Structures are given as structure tokens and as C-alpha cells.
Amino acid sequence: MSKLIITAAVNGGITGRDKNPNIPYTPEEIANAVYDCWNAGASIAHIHARGRDGAPSYDEAVFEEIVARIRNRCNILINLSTSGFNLPPDKEKRVAWNHLKLRPDIASFNCGSLNHGSKPFINPPALARELANDMQTYGVKPEVEVYHCGIIGEAQALVDSGHLTAPLSYNFALGIPGGAPATCKSLLHLVESIPPGSHWSALAIGKGQLPINLHTMLLGGHVRTGFEDNVYYRYGELAKSNAQLVERIVRYAQDIGRPVASSAEARAMLRIAPVKTFEEA
Numbered sequence: 001m002s003k004l005i006i007t008a009a010v011n012g013g014i015t016g017r018d019k020n021p022n023i024p025y026t027p028e029e030i031a032n033a034v035y036d037c038w039n040a041g042a043s044i045a046h047i048h049a050r051g052r053d054g055a056p057s058y059d060e061a062v063f064e065e066i067v068a069r070i071r072n073r074c075n076i077l078i079n080l081s082t083s084g085f086n087l088p089p090d091k092e093k094r095v096a097w098n099h100l101k102l103r104p105d106i107a108s109f110n111c112g113s114l115n116h117g118s119k120p121f122i123n124p125p126a127l128a129r130e131l132a133n134d135m136q137t138y139g140v141k142p143e144v145e146v147y148h149c150g151i152i153g154e155a156q157a158l159v160d161s162g163h164l165t166a167p168l169s170y171n172f173a174l175g176i177p178g179g180a181p182a183t184c185k186s187l188l189h190l191v192e193s194i195p196p197g198s199h200w201s202a203l204a205i206g207k208g209q210l211p212i213n214l215h216t217m218l219l220g221g222h223v224r225t226g227f228e229d230n231v232y233y234r235y236g237e238l239a240k241s242n243a244q245l246v247e248r249i250v251r252y253a254q255d256i257g258r259p260v261a262s263s264a265e266a267r268a269m270l271r272i273a274p275v276k277t278f279e280e281a
């Protein structure tokens with residue numbers, strides 16, 4: 001089994017401090033949380049930006065400060081969110097919103113739709129092709145977000161049309177109302193539905209997080225944990241930090257004999273080129 005890549009999704013764009021006061025909002029708080037997760041064993045950080053009030057931010061300066069602060073402190077791979085509800089209708093604004101110009105190592109790639117709880121989360125094929133082109137332009141590795149099985153076919157169509165390059169990196173996001181449930185059977189079905197040789201990781205939201213993390217580790221996949229998906233350490237007990245969740249995954253990995261990948265090892269496994277400075281890019 002390959003070494004385990006742990007992604008820390010430190011904040012997300014939805015859950016607020018009313019649910020857990022330890023969720024990082026500001027660039028400094030986000031960079032501190034990421035640094036602590038890196039020290040704990042995470043090799044990728046998945047990041048959203050927030051305003052001071054906690055609302056999602058798409059401000060370029062905020063994203064730029066987050067990336068710069070993290071790059072200054074550690075070599076963790078940066079995975080920026082490109083998704084969001086209510087994306088602006090004109091292309092120029094959308095490009096500004098996806099922040100690929102900052103050359104993250106990885107970015108989330110949405111090419112399928114679902115009802116995300118009470119809200120429709122719509123990613124039509126034309127938008128996915130546009131995002132794929134932007135990722136090629138800026139040399140960013142797409143992480144295909146899979147909420148249900150149909151999205152695997154949507155991604156394959158983009159490989160067939162030359163917009164994406166195989167082998168793809170899939171992230172199975174389980175337990176979202178309207179998407180695939182956070183069950184072992186559901187995870188297995190998704191894993192068996194992707195082409196051999198693909199890279200995959202999985203997450204589940206809320207109480208599904210730890211059980212799916214454990215199934216994933218045993219199946220040879222890679223793990224995502226963090227406050228974006230769940231803010232509890234166990235039933236009735238809030239997690240103190242993102243790093244606390246990462247530390248637990250590292251302990252389980254050690255107990256089952258699955259070594260944890262460093263950031264440099266994760267970069268090599270995912271075949272991601274070394275970081276370019278903004279000037280070189």
C-alpha cells in the first residue's frame with residue numbers, strides 16, 4: 001500500500017464559529033492552522049478564504065495573503081477551493097474568483113451537480129470545461145470532487161475531450177444530503193468505478209468523517225480530515241483544532257502500519273512540479 005497522504009481541510013466556506021469557535025477565519029489564523037497540521041503530519045492543505053465575519057471571501061488579496069503566509073512557513077501542498085455557490089455570470093470575474101493565478105499546487109475541480117442540502121450546487125459542462133482550461137493555463141492539478149457516481153462519467157468525458165489528463169485525482173465527498181451516503185458500500189462502489197491507476201482520497205461530513213477515514217486507509221486511499229467536514233472530536237466533544245484531527249489519523253495510520261507521506265513524498269506521488277514563485281510563474 002502506498003504511503004498515506006493526509007489532507008487538512010482547515011475551514012471550508014460554510015461552517016461558522018457558532019458551531020466551533022476554533023475555526024480559522026483570517027489569513028494568519030488559517031496559516032497557523034495549516035502549519036500546525038503540517039507539523040502533525042498533513043501533506044496537503046485545502047483552503048477557503050473567509051471575511052472577518054466568517055462569510056466566504058473571494059477577495060484576491062485575501063487568498064494571496066493566505067498562500068504567501070503558508071509558503072513562508074512550510075512546504076505543504078496548497079489546494080485552493082475554486083467552488084462556490086452563486087459564481088459570477090461573466091468569465092472575467094469567474095477567473096478572478098478561482099484564484100488559479102496564485103498557482104496553488106492543487107485546486108478543487110467541480111464537474112457535476114447535486115442538491116447540496118437545501119441549495120442546488122450547479123456545475124454545468126461548459127463551466128467545467130472553462131475551469132479545466134484555466135487549470136491547464138496555470139499548471140494547477142485538478143482534484144475532481146465526486147459527490148455521486150455520475151460525476152465520474154462527467155470527468156471521464158472531459159478526459160476524452162482533452163480538457164483533463166489521466167490519471168485523474170478524485171476526492172470522494174460522502175454524506176452530503178443529495179449526494180452519495182457516508183457508508184462503506186458507497187465508498188467501495190465509487191473506488192471500483194474509477195479507472196485503474198487513478199489517485200483517490202475520501203472525506204465524509206459530520207459523524208461520517210472518522211469511519212470513512214478509517215475505511216479509506218484500509219482500502220489504500222488517501223484521507224481528508226479537518227473542520228470543513230466535521231468540527232467534533234467525538235460525540236458531544238468539539239475538536240480543539242484541525243491538528244488534533246490530523247494527529248488522530250496519524251496514530252491510526254501508525255497502528256495499521258501505513259506510513260504517512262511527507263509533503264515532498266506527496267508531491268512526488270501526485271507528480272506535481274515544484275512550487276514556482278509568482279514571478280517565475
Ligand code: ZN
Nearest residue numbers: 012048081228
Ligand atoms: Zn472545500
